Structure formats: C-alpha cells, structure tokens
Amino acid sequence: MSGYYTPEEAQDIFLKANEAYAREDYAAAKEGYEKLLANGQGGPDVLYNLGTTHLAQGDLGRAVLALEQARREGGQAPDLTANLAVARARQVDKVVGATAEDAFLPRVAAATDGPVVAWTFLGTWVAAFVLVLLWRLLGRGRRTAVGVLAVLLFAVAVPSGLLVATHAYVGATVHEAVVLAPTLVARELPQPGARSIFEVHAGLKVRLLEETGRFVRIRLPNGLEGWTEREGVAEI
Amino acid sequence: MRRTGSALGVVFAVFALLATAPAWAASDDLDFYQTADRTEVGTEDTFRLTVVVVDAPANAQVKLPESEDFSILSSSRSSQRSISLSGGGPAVIQDVTRHVLVMRANRAGRLKVPPSQITVRGKTYRTQPVELTVKAGRVGGAPPGQAGRGRDRQPDPFSSIQSQMQQMEEAFGDMAEVDRPTIPRGDSDLFLRASLDRDTVYVGEQVTLSLYIYSRVDLSSVDAVTMPKLEGFWTEEVESPTQLSGEQRVVDGIPYRAYLLRRRAIFPVKSGTLPITAAEADITTGFLFAGHRVHRVSNALKVKVKPLPPGGPQDMPNAHVGNWRLSMDVSQTRVELGQPVTVKVSLEGVGNVKNVTPPALKGPAALKIYDPTTTDKVSPQRHRVQGRRVMEYLVMPQRTGSFTLPALEFTYFDPRARKYEVARTDPVTITVEAGAGGASSIASASPQASSDQANEQKNVLTAGGLRPVRYQARFESPGVPVWKRGFFVPAVLAPLGLLLGVALIGGVRGRLALRTEAGRGRQQAKAARKRLADAEKLQSSADVGAFYGEVEKALHGFLEARLGMPVVGLTREVLAEKLTAAGADTERRAKVLFVLEACDFGRYGGGGNPAERQKVMDAAAAAMEGWA
Numbered sequence: 001m002s003g004y005y006t007p008e009e010a011q012d013i014f015l016k017a018n019e020a021y022a023r024e025d026y027a028a029a030k031e032g033y034e035k036l037l038a039n040g041q042g043g044p045d046v047l048y049n050l051g052t053t054h055l056a057q058g059d060l061g062r063a064v065l066a067l068e069q070a071r072r073e074g075g076q077a078p079d080l081t082a083n084l085a086v087a088r089a090r091q092v093d094k095v096v097g098a099t100a101e102d103a104f105l106p107r108v109a110a111a112t113d114g115p116v117v118a119w120t121f122l123g124t125w126v127a128a129f130v131l132v133l134l135w136r137l138l139g140r141g142r143r144t145a146v147g148v149l150a151v152l153l154f155a156v157a158v159p160s161g162l163l164v165a166t167h168a169y170v171g172a173t174v175h176e177a178v179v180l181a182p183t184l185v186a187r188e189l190p191q192p193g194a195r196s197i198f199e200v201h202a203g204l205k206v207r208l209l210e211e212t213g214r215f216v217r218i219r220l221p222n223g224l225e226g227w228t229e230r231e232g233v234a235e236i
Numbered sequence: 237m238r239r240t241g242s243a244l245g246v247v248f249a250v251f252a253l254l255a256t257a258p259a260w261a262a263s264d265d266l267d268f269y270q271t272a273d274r275t276e277v278g279t280e281d282t283f284r285l286t287v288v289v290v291d292a293p294a295n296a297q298v299k300l301p302e303s304e305d306f307s308i309l310s311s312s313r314s315s316q317r318s319i320s321l322s323g324g325g326p327a328v329i330q331d332v333t334r335h336v337l338v339m340r341a342n343r344a345g346r347l348k349v350p351p352s353q354i355t356v357r358g359k360t361y362r363t364q365p366v367e368l369t370v371k372a373g374r375v376g377g378a379p380p381g382q383a384g385r386g387r388d389r390q391p392d393p394f395s396s397i398q399s400q401m402q403q404m405e406e407a408f409g410d411m412a413e414v415d416r417p418t419i420p421r422g423d424s425d426l427f428l429r430a431s432l433d434r435d436t437v438y439v440g441e442q443v444t445l446s447l448y449i450y451s452r453v454d455l456s457s458v459d460a461v462t463m464p465k466l467e468g469f470w471t472e473e474v475e476s477p478t479q480l481s482g483e484q485r486v487v488d489g490i491p492y493r494a495y496l497l498r499r500r501a502i503f504p505v506k507s508g509t510l511p512i513t514a515a516e517a518d519i520t521t522g523f524l525f526a527g528h529r530v531h532r533v534s535n536a537l538k539v540k541v542k543p544l545p546p547g548g549p550q551d552m553p554n555a556h557v558g559n560w561r562l563s564m565d566v567s568q569t570r571v572e573l574g575q576p577v578t579v580k581v582s583l584e585g586v587g588n589v590k591n592v593t594p595p596a597l598k599g600p601a602a603l604k605i606y607d608p609t610t611t612d613k614v615s616p617q618r619h620r621v622q623g624r625r626v627m628e629y630l631v632m633p634q635r636t637g638s639f640t641l642p643a644l645e646f647t648y649f650d651p652r653a654r655k656y657e658v659a660r661t662d663p664v665t666i667t668v669e670a671g672a673g674g675a676s677s678i679a680s681a682s683p684q685a686s687s688d689q690a691n692e693q694k695n696v697l698t699a700g701g702l703r704p705v706r707y708q709a710r711f712e713s714p715g716v717p718v719w720k721r722g723f724f725v726p727a728v729l730a731p732l733g734l735l736l737g738v739a740l741i742g743g744v745r746g747r748l749a750l751r752t753e754a755g756r757g758r759q760q761a762k763a764a765r766k767r768l769a770d771a772e773k774l775q776s777s778a779d780v781g782a783f784y785g786e787v788e789k790a791l792h793g794f795l796e797a798r799l800g801m802p803v804v805g806l807t808r809e810v811l812a813e814k815l816t817a818a819g820a821d822t823e824r825r826a827k828v829l830f831v832l833e834a835c836d837f838g839r840y841g842g843g844g845n846p847a848e849r850q851k852v853m854d855a856a857a858a859a860m861e862g863w864a
Contacts, residue, residue, distance in 0.1 A: 007711070010709075010711045011709075011711075014709050014711075018705055018707065019601070021705050022601050023601070036711065040713040040714065041711040041712075041713070042711070042712065042713075042714065043709060043710050043711050043712035044710075044712075045706045045708070045709035045710055046709055046711070048705070048706055049705040049706055049709075052702060052703070052704075052705050053705070055702060056702055073712070073714075078703075079703035079704075079706070082703045083702055083703050086701070086702055114717055114718070114719075115717070115718050118717070118718035118719050118724070119718060121728075122718075122724065122727055122728065125728060125731065126727065126730070126731055128731075129731025129732070129734065129735055130731070132735060133734065133735065133738065136738070161728075164718075164719050167717065167719065168717070168719050168720075171717060
C-alpha cells in the first residue's frame with residue numbers, strides 16, 4: 001500500500017486513536033481516524049471505529065454515516081450490524097406506514113454483492129472466450145468437452161454481467177444519505193418559506209432524489225418525500 | 237440582616253447577675269497563684285511567668301514580682317468573665333485576670349522568682365515563689381510542663397489556652413500579630429474595627445480578616461453588618477458568632493469591650509496591593525426602650541500580595557499554597573474481576589481547601605477509572621482554614637492480572653518555608669483475580685456461605701451496548717466499485733476483440749490464398765475432398781449412378797487442382813503421363829485409374845455391390861490423401 005503514511009505510521013495512528021477511545025478521549029480518537037481517512041488510508045475498519053466513536057459520543061448522524069460507509073466498503077460484519085442496531089435504537093424518528101416498494105433494479109442490487117458479481121462475471125467471461133479459442137484450435141474429435149465447458153461459462157457470465165450492469169446503474173442513479181442535523185425540516189417546495197411537511201432527525205437514512213440550489217428532495221423508507229437543506233444530510 | 241444580640245438575653249443576664257450578687261460580694265475564696273512555663277532556662281532564654289487572679293474585686297491591687305535576678309521584658313494583662321448556670325442553683329460568675337510577664341534571668345544558678353502580691357480590702361495575699369534552674373547561655377527547647385506551680389492542687393484555667401497558643405505558634409509562627417486599634421475621634425465610645433492578622437502575603441496564602449466592635453457602652457444588638465468588598469480574594473467564613481460575646485481589651489489605656497462580628501479567611505488570587513473597603517454596621521445601644529441605633533464604619537485595609545517566587549510548575553494554580561499532605565487509600569488490593577475498587581485520593585492540610593485540586597488518578601487501560609466524587613471537610617483551627625479534600629474514584633478492573641496505579645505528586649508552595657514542596661504517594665498494585673465460583677471455593681464453602689453467595693449481587697451481563705472498536709485495520713483508499721476500475725472494461729472487451737481478430741485474420745488469410753495459383757489449387761483440392769465426403773452419404777442409397785458420378789466429380793476436381801489443368805476428356809494414358817509428370821507415384825496413379833474405371837462402370841449399371849462401392853470410396857480417399 002502506498003499512501004501518505006507508511007504502513008507503520010498508519011498503524012501507529014490507528015492504535016493511538018484506539019487508546020484515546022479506550023480512555024474516552026473521543027475527540028482525540030476521532031482526530032486519529034479522520035486523519036487516516038483524509039489521507040486515503042481508511043477502509044472499513046477505520047470507518048467502523050470512527051462510527052463507533054461518534055456513537056459513543058452521541059453524534060448519531062455521523063455515527064450512522066460512518067457505519068453505513070463501512071458497510072458499503074467492507075460488507076456486513078457482526079460488530080457493524082450490532083452498532084448500527086444500537087444507532088437505530090437511539091434514533092428519534094420512527095418511520096411508520098407501508099414501506100415503499102423499491103424499483104426492481106435497486107432491489108436486485110441490494111440483494112447481491114457488487115464486487116462478487118463483478119469478479120464472477122469477469123472471470124467466467126474471459127475463461128469462456130479462452131475456451132472458444134481453444135475450441136477452434138483443437139481437432140474435430142476433441143472439441144466437444146471444451147465446447148460444453150465454454151457454454152457453461154457463458155451461462156454464468158451472461159447473468160452475472162447483467163447484475164454488474166445493474167449495480168453500475170443503481171450506483172449511478174440511486175443516492176442514499178444520512179441526516180446529520182439534529183433536526184431537519186422537510187418542506188413542500190425547495191424554498192425556505194415553503195410549508196413544512198415533516199421533520200427528520202439525526203441518524204435517519206434517506207434517499208436523495210434530486211437537487212436544486214441548496215435544497216435536495218429526500219424520500220423516507222415509507223415513501224414520504226420533501227425538500228430539505230442540502231447541508232443537513234450527507235451522502236453515504 | 238441578622239441580629240447578633242437580643243434584649244431578652246440582656247434582661248436575663250441582668251437578673252442572673254442581681255440574683256447572684258450577694259454570693260459574689262461575700263466571696264473571700266480568692267484564687268491567686270503564679271506559674272512559669274519551664275523549670276530550666278538559660279541566661280539567654282526568655283520564659284513566661286503567668287500570674288492568675290480569680291474572682292478578685294475590682295479594687296484589688298496586684299503587685300507583680302520584682303527581682304534583680306530577673307528582667308521583665310514585657311507584660312500583658314487580660315481578663316475573662318464567665319457565667320455558669322447549673323443544677324438550678326444561682327448563677328456562678330467567675331472573673332479571671334491573667335498577667336503574663338516575659339522575663340529573662342540575669343545570672344546562672346538556682347534562682348527564685350519572688351511571689352506576687354495582691355491586696356484585697358486591706359488584706360494582702362501572696363503566691364508561692366517559683367524556683368528556676370538557670371544555666372549560662374541558651375538552653376532552648378520547649379517547656380516540659382507547667383513547672384513551679386504555686387498551687388499544684390489548683391488547675392490553671394488558661395492551661396489549655398496556653399497549650400493551644402503554643403501549638404498555634406508552632407504551626408503558624410509568623411501568624412500572630414496583635415491588632416493595635418486607634419480610637420477614632422468622635423466615636424470613641426463605640427467604633428468598628430477591621431483588622432488583618434498580616435498585611436503582606438503571597439498569592440494564595442491566607443489572611444484572616446476580623447471585624448470587631450469596640451464599645452464602652454452597653455450594646456443591645458447589632459442589626460446589620462455590611463462586610464467589605466473583597467475583590468481579588470477567595471473568601472471562606474471562619475467565625476460568625478450568633479450572639480455578642482465581649483472580651484476586655486485596653487486601647488491606649490482605655491478599657492473596652494471588644495465584640496467579634498465576623499472573621500473571614502481571605503486568599504488573594506493575584507499579586508499587587510489589594511484594597512479592602514470599609515465594613516459597616518448598624519448597632520443598637522442602650523437597654524430596653526432607652527436604646528438607640530447608631531451606624532458605624534470601620535477602617536479600610538490594604539494587603540500587599542507578593543507573587544509566587546519562580547521555580548514552581550508553570551501551570552500551578554494559585555490555590556496550591558499552604559502545607560499539604562497527599563495520600564491514596566485503596567479499599568482492597570486484591571479483587572475479583574467485575575468487583576469495583578474504591579480509591580480515595582486525599583489532600584489534607586492548611587490552605588484553601590475548597591479551591592485546591594488534588595492530582596487526578598490515572599491507571600492502565602485494564603483498570604477503568606470513573607469520574608470521581610469530591611468531598612470537602614473544612615475545619616478551621618486558630619482562625620486558619622484547614623481540612624481535607626477527598627476525591628473518591630470508582631475503579632473497575634477490565635481483566636485479570638496485576639496492575640499498578642502510579643504514584644501521585646502534588647506540588648505546592650509553602651509560604652513558611654518560602655519554597656516549593658512536593659507531596660507524594662506510593663504506587664499501589666491491584667491484583668485482579670478471576671471471578672468466584674471455582675471448585676476450591678465452592679468445596680470449602682458452608683451451606684450458609686453458599687446461600688450468602690447466592691444472595692450476593694450478581695454481575696449482570698445484558699445484551700446490547702456498543703461493540704468495541706476494531707483492534708486491527710486494513711488500510712485502504714476509498715473503495716471504487718470493480719466495474720469502475722480502469723482494467724475492468726478492457727478486460728471485458730479483450731476476449732471479444734481477440735475472437736474477432738482471430739476471425740478477421742482467418743478471413744484475410746483465406747482471401748489472400750485465393751489470389752495465388754497454389755492457393756487456388758489447395759482450395760480446389762479442399763472442395764474436392766468435401767465433395768468426396770458428400771459422395772459418402774450417397775454410398776448406401778439406391779441411386780448407384782449418382783454415387784459414382786459424385787465420386788468421379790470429386791476425383792476430377794482434385795486432379796484438376798493438383799495438375800493445374802482440366803482432366804475431363806483426357807485418355808487414361810495421357811492422364812497417367814500427367815500424373816507421372818506431377819510427381820504422383822505408381823500406386824497413386826493406379827488408384828486414380830482404378831477409381832475412374834470403376835466410376836465409368838458404375839454409371840452404366842455395374843458396381844451395385846456395397847462392398848465394391850466401399851472399395852471405390854476408399855481408393856478415392858487414398859488417392860487424395862497425402863498429396864499436398
């Protein structure tokens with residue numbers, strides 16, 4: 001790994017931040033983790049520790065943000081899931097009502113692991129073409145096994161390729177965010193004086209639909225939508 | 237506003253006085269004695285001779301001892317009146333007058349201080365002389381006891397005071413400074429006096445501010461007292477009497493009753509000359525309905541505050557001045573995991589107790605130290621603020637093992653020694669053992685003990701709470717999806733491109749081959765072989781002519797490709813010559829001719845036998861095989 005810090009320096013900063021966390025000096029702990037992240041030497045472990053520190057300090061918004069980022073980068077983990085559950089339990093907002101159905105593609109993307117399908121597609125795709133070339137080179141009697149194997153690989157490569165395309169599409173079009181402000185008013189229109197529809201609080205996960213000026217349109221998990229200040233939310 | 241006296245109290249005291257007046261007047265039981273504070277002195281030492289008179293009439297005259305063997309360096313006189321009510325009997329009033337002489341022996345030897353005398357109603361009383369051993373030079377040392385008592389059977393009513401005074405002088409040798417008030421003009425009968433025990437101190441060192449009423453008239457009550465503004469000082473109440481209690485004082489030869497109103501310890505928080513404004517009081521004088529209220533203003537004061545000398549810690553608070561002892565008490569040094577340990581860090585001594593900050597307890601990560609609770613116990617003695625500040629920490633072991641709480645240090649400035657001192661504690665080792673429940677402990681426990689253990693508070697472990705931070709990390713740059721990485725798209729497209737490239741190259745090669753004679757020949761030979769493969773499909777059909785016709789065409793096509801000339805219509809001899817010229821061996825020529833003959837025969841009705849067809853087929857394939 002080549003970065004701003006040498007691996008030894010990064011490890012030292014990380015351990016010192018952990019020690020600060022242990023003695024409940026959360027400000028120092030945050031500073032250490034953020035230093036690593038700012039210099040491109042973060043990763044899911046650093047994000048998890050940063051989120052846990054925010055959570056210990058009571059900063060629910062930033063805690064959920066960092067933990068969700070850790071999950072996005074490193075996938076699920078028991079400790080991550082547990083701390084996210086703690087954060088959700090502390091949230092002020094309770095979203096009630098029927099959960100809005102996501103579109104098909106976002107649901108497919110949520111149900112599958114992006115890196116896994118990407119690597120699967122790439123591997124099977126390349127291997128299948130290698131076998132096709134081999135098939136052409138082989139004589140008539142020895143082509144059958146190679147041909148069958150190539151067909152099987154194509155059978156895996158094509159759907160996994162579609163999944164990769166789905167992930168790419170969802171990544172480009174679906175933007176999830178976390179409310180950072182202690183209280184954030186959602187309005188009917190992207191104007192400061194517009195009628196207030198509802199309020200959300202720190203730690204709530206929302207979806208960003210569109211942006212205009214300093215307002216973004218957010219959607220709650222139950223489908224509730226409103227315009228709110230851009231500064232009050234942070235994209236995961 | 238608080239009243240410090242009451243009319244009712246005065247009335248009661250007057251009636252008590254009248255009721256006991258006959259007993260007082262008739263009393264001839266006079267106590268009169270003298271004592272010295274040591275039995276052995278040096279010629280360069282001073283000693284104190286105290287002459288005590290108890291219940292002497294006002295007109296009694298005391299003659300203090302005079303001798304050429306001793307010099308009187310100074311003398312003072314004080315009196316105290318006490319009234320005791322007990323057993324329902326009459327009140328007993330006792331007047332005690334004490335004369336203190338500071339003396340020095342003029343020569344060595346066994347000397348006697350002559351007796352003192354008092355004359356009461358014409359009758360003279362004498363004390364016992366006091367015998368002293370005087371040595372040349374300085375003997376020094378504290379007085380061993382009350383030596384040379386004139387009357388051993390009679391307890392000295394001032395002995396405890398003297399003892400306390402001596403202790404005070406030992407502890408605060410530079411403290412005592414006798415206030416010498418000046419009588420203000422116009423208010424000579426009743427005036428307010430503010431005084432300090434010292435006027436030059438260090439920052440953070442205590443100064444005692446006392447506010448007295450000096451009066452030669454009867455006081456009924458003090459209705460209001462306004463204390464001075466004490467800007468630049470941290471203050472602590474030392475004494476605030478709820479009732480007026482006077483003592484006799486002589487100011488410029490005039491006897492006064494001095495009543496203490498307030499006494500405060502003040503601690504300067506900055507250096508420089510700090511002013512103390514005048515105090516004020518509303519005082520009611522007189523008796524019952526004849527009294528009237530007067531307003532009095534005290535004198536203003538100034539305190540010269542010196543900064544702490546250099547050499548101390550840079551960020552040492554000003555309150556860390558005085559004389560302190562630091563200690564650390566641990567409730568237990570061997571504890572089971574999950575059981576808390578109480579650690580008390582105590583700072584005890586003389587100084588600004590409520591403002592001093594004991595050092596914080598620190599320990600290894602295996603011992604979780606919770607925020608402390610602080611308790612103060614202030615117990616002023618001899619007008620000095622002193623006491624104890626205790627910080628009580630709850631320490632919860634996190635794992636088993638032996639862990640050390642490091643030694644603590646507290647740096648302070650000792651104004652008496654005029655230097656910085658450091659109070660220290662020793663480090664404490666705490667051994668944390670695994671929780672109870674081991675086989676040995678259960679086996680040795682009685683049924684009662686088991687029952688007690690069952691009723692003990694359990695270490696409740698509930699789910700929930702934050703999971704700990706991760707101890708190890710894999711440092712990565714912010715994650716980019718695989719499909720967005722630079723290699724992904726080229727890696728996906730590369731196989732397609734490769735396949736297309738191979739196909740393209742094959743096509744190009746085919747086209748190029750057609751353009752040469754040899755290439756054309758190869759193409760024709762290839763087509764001829766393909767035709768022979770098609771003829772194989774007709775081998776088993778009923779149309780014998782079609783089979784042989786197809787074989788003949790295939791062979792003709794092959795021969796034209798190899799010979800580079802049309803062969804249809806050539807005689808067998810000419811064809812054989814052409815084959816020979818083209819390098820075909822005899823066997824190949826024979827097979828060619830055989831196949832052509834067989835095809836001619838088959839097309840006109842012969843060769844229907846399948847075995848024969850197979851033979852022709854094999855011969856045709858053999859003729860084409862291996863002839864590039």
